[in-house]
Amino acid sequence: MGSSMETVRFPAEVLLGTGARIFQAAGAPAETARVVASALVEANLKGHDSHGVLRIPQYLDRIRKGQIKPAAQPRIQGERGATALVSGEWGFGQLAGIAATDEAVRRAQEYGVSAVGVVRCNHLGRVGAYVEQAAAKDCAAMVWVGGLGTRPAVPHGGSRSALGTNPISAGFPVQGEHPVVLDYATTAIAVGKIMVARDAGKPLPPGVMIDKNGRPSTDPEVFYKEGALLPFGGHKGYSLSVIAELLGQALTGADRYQDAGTAEEVFRHAGALIVAIHAGAFRPAEEAKAVARRLVTRLRMVPPAQGVESVLTPGEPEARTMRQRTASGIELAGETWRSILAAAESVGVPPRDLPSPGDLPAE
């Protein structure tokens, strides 16, 4: 590694093996451990580091507190026609999300469209992963997450928070390349970006946050003193957040679980709705995907605005980052790596059993 531990770099498969080993030591069955580690590493590969392996210590902490049951398997709690309700049984959210998406795809193949609710599921991870999973099976899909409590999102026109970040995702398969994927919080900025700005000592852009008295602020510290985040796009983003709250919670029934006492507070009454639509519902799927291909080509051919390299399609930044990181590895802050080592040790995996970043050149 040389003299600085500022950053370390690993190939994806090394981080995957490491994560799987740690989760297994923490009580997860081998297959579960591998699935969860893989989901985290994929988030890193796609550039969403806030949903990547830095979550390992957090997940272990939740296991220790009984909030995540590492051996729990999702089950279908109810089904009717083209719908199903999947319970994560308070296990890893990734397992619940993947199982629910499998179920949504299966029913979309049968009925043309499906809606699958997900409840009792903890942190679902990067929700874009589920629309990608559906796209790989020729399905358009969307995910609406709601019920994450009353922090940190302010309703449009308000001076105090009343909603969670309520992420949404939507995607569509494209012939011969990565799908179109939208995946974001309905707040103007993600909480992860506030952490980054604080650590860098930089102000936030204007128009994204208010302080506890409802006044606009750009100071990242203010967020941690009862500050709150404005919705993206004013009333338009706010409305999406409300729909996510309703579809993710009121529709699925995530509000009513009485066994939620052990889960982390933010997830106790959270839920998600996954809607899948088979690309072949109205015409041959290959035709729909070919038209999607023509659209992404048309968008990329638009001359970029001054200072912009090129017009990107939704999901393209992630696809580009994935190509680059698959080739050259995933870079982690030294602090992140040390916290993973400590987490590993806490479940009996000594550092000598884990890879050393010294084995690889840091760029």
Added chain:
Amino acid sequence: MGSSMETVRFPAEVLLGTGARIFQAAGAPAETARVVASALVEANLKGHDSHGVLRIPQYLDRIRKGQIKPAAQPRIQGERGATALVSGEWGFGQLAGIAATDEAVRRAQEYGVSAVGVVRCNHLGRVGAYVEQAAAKDCAAMVWVGGLGTRPAVPHGGSRSALGTNPISAGFPVQGEHPVVLDYATTAIAVGKIMVARDAGKPLPPGVMIDKNGRPSTDPEVFYKEGALLPFGGHKGYSLSVIAELLGQALTGADRYQDAGTAEEVFRHAGALIVAIHAGAFRPAEEAKAVARRLVTRLRMVPPAQGVESVLTPGEPEARTMRQRTASGIELAGETWRSILAAAESVGVPPRDLPSPGDLPAE
């Protein structure tokens, strides 16, 4: 009316009767004429005047050009499981939208969820009307419109337009009151508001438009000289617009109709997808609607920001305007009324057969 023709005011039922009479004289069956006029008047009642009776002369012009077939009835062109494809047969879009929503609700009641494509449909009118129609039958719903051509919306990071305004709508039924309804163009501003700003000689807000060279502009005139509109909320609104394009067009097959030569260009290859989800899919519908009621109450109780009267729920501005206009009538610009009179005369309905605004006090 007094000396000024600046505005006139009519009760909704008078405008409805007028509109129905005109459409019938233009070749629409009595029932069709009433349905279309009713949809336009309802848009006025809800404050969406750009989708109201000012469209009557435009629709008549389209009938004259053979773009709208006034006697055409929508038909189910295909069906499979929980999906159906409705063709408007190049009749009034409102008929197609209402029929498709009926179909979506029926299938959502049977399968829990449904997806209905709408093609060959001309102007669908106010798309929020369809999620309201579904909400009245205890269904959450969403509408995605795509394929409206390559004007006026700029992809995020671009310097030229490549998409239509691609409106979207979503809604959820609420116990004991109007549903939550989101209904907007995915551009930062609606074209109708540019017309209003131009007529008033006022600049547009910054950040909504670029000129033909890709430079930011606030001059409404610039829009009519190959100007283009930015998406709302940067890449987030842009991504929604791309999803609407894919679901409304690539999925439904709206791009492939060869009989579209007579339709107005913007609608030739446009389509929409309506997704309906029964509120009782995962729990009793009344429970879901009661939780929705608790959410809207929670949102309204949030202390408003400075200068804001109160926090509103999505759809509440429309519900308020509807109450007010149902009581006190719909106000139209004198110019709008004169153009309706002229349109009426063009299909053989003389002004003396239409109501006179002089019968009513103008406020």
